[in-house]
Amino acid sequence: MKEIIEQNKGLVRAVIKKITGSYNEDIEQEVYIKTWRNLPKYDESGRFGAWIATIAANVCRDYFKSASYKQAQSEITDEEVLNSRSVAPSQERVVDAKKRQKIILRAVDALPAKMRKVIVLFEFEDLTIEQIAKKLGEPEGTIKSRLFNARKILAEKLKFLQGED
Secondary structure (H helix, E strand, O other), X not given: XXXXXXXXXXXXXXXXXXXXXXXXXXXXXXXXXXXXXXXXXXXXXXXXXXXXXXXXXXXXXXXXHOHHHHHHHHOOOHHHHHHHHOOOHHHHHXXXXXXXXXXXXXXXXXXXXXHHHHHHHHHHOOOOHHHHHHHHOOOHHHHHHHHHHHHHHHHHHOHHHHHOO
């Protein structure tokens, strides 16, 4: 297991950061726990990196659905309010970028399951259309169609973000 962690640490951290907007050690640990538990289910015909990246993406989505995440998002202390008033412009952009990212992730989670899976594999896991088709056992044309339709839905849902910089 130690070897698996060392070989995939960068990939797992990159997926976590891409999806959540920051590094989260708890999520990383959960990924390795789930990897260890599901190792007997790993199909060696696929790429191990893609498999562990999928686990990481799923753990991140579970985190966004968790009660602890929702509670942390709803709790705003007086100190945070005061700090938000005196935030430097560059920090404001970072905060805005994280808010935008969360809005985008919620929109992706709201997609129908088949479209969501294709978007996640293509955009977050950087798989090609061909790789996704092979992984899902679907024709490439079907994958292209789902990707097109998912992007169309996301563009419509997120068009209000285009006006922001």
